[in-house]
Amino acid sequence: xxxxxQPPSMDCAEGRAANLPCNHSTISGNEYVxxxxxxxxxxxxxxxxxxxxxxxxxxASLIITEDRKSSTLxxxxxxxxxxxxxxxxxxxxxxxxxxxxxxxxxxxx
Amino acid sequence: DSGVTQTPKHLITxxxxxxxxxCSPRSGDLSVYWYQQSLDQGLQFLIHYYNxxxxxxxxxxxxxxxxxxxxxxxxxxxxxxxxxxxxxxxxASSPRQALPEKLxxxxxxxxxxx
Numbered sequence: 763x764x765x766x767x768q769p770p771s772m773d774c775a776e777g778r779a780a781n782l783p784c785n786h787s788t789i790s791g792n793e794y795v796x797x798x799x800x801x802x803x804x805x806x807x808x809x810x811x812x813x814x815x816x817x818x819x820x821x822a823s824l825i826i827t828e829d830r831k832s833s834t835l836x837x838x839x840x841x842x843x844x845x846x847x848x849x850x851x852x853x854x855x856x857x858x859x860x861x862x863x864x865x866x867x868x869x870x871x
Numbered sequence: 872d873s874g875v876t877q878t879p880k881h882l883i884t885x886x887x888x889x890x891x892x893x894c895s896p897r898s899g900d901l902s903v904y905w906y907q908q909s910l911d912q913g914l915q916f917l918i919h920y921y922n923x924x925x926x927x928x929x930x931x932x933x934x935x936x937x938x939x940x941x942x943x944x945x946x947x948x949x950x951x952x953x954x955x956x957x958x959x960x961x962x963a964s965s966p967r968q969a970l971p972e973k974l975x976x977x978x979x980x981x982x983x984x985x
């Protein structure tokens with residue numbers, strides 16, 4: 763499975779868009795990009811996933827570059843409840859679902 | 872509520888002891904994953920079961936073992952416990968072993984080894 767690189771921490775003002783980057787330069791053609799978040803010590807929560815195309819759901823948008831070597835998770839209007847650790851994962855058929863250290867997002871009032 | 876149930880929520884035990892953590896996946900889910908999260912650490916993948924069979928292994932210690940039963944619930948057995956085994960243990964389930972696959976996490980078992 764491809765390795766991912768994320769910034770360790772980011773701040774975002776409440777009400778503004780939070781853009782969380784992820785680098786996965788060794789991704790291969792059949793590997794999906796997934797995003798999860800973990801609020802405090804709760805179980806991680808699925809946010810969104812994609813393969814090639816940009817995706818949007820009720821929680822967030824996922825923008826994948828054309829070469830698929832990086833992606834950005836966008837929370838359009840961040841709230842204080844979005845403060846969490848965000849994990850970017852690349853998964854192929856090994857099913858090892860490896861979580862890295864993620865990005866600690868702090869939404870500021 | 873994810874639908875994944877983990878018991879117990881908290882467990883306090885002593886070094887050298889053995890404990891069993893239980894996970895009931897969401898109804899119909901065939902895959903179960905186990906993770907360990909130590910204080911201020913990321914989630915460490917331990918093991919994955921699909922429909923009773925082990926499918927992938929992470930950095931799981933030899934003192935740890937797991938199984939998935941015919942009713943699809945899973946147990947993680949930790950033996951000869953050490954202080955460093957104190958952690959949050961999460962299980963997650965998913966409906967199938969085909970991509971894309973979403974994981975649904977339980978609320979975890981907090982293990983304290985004294």
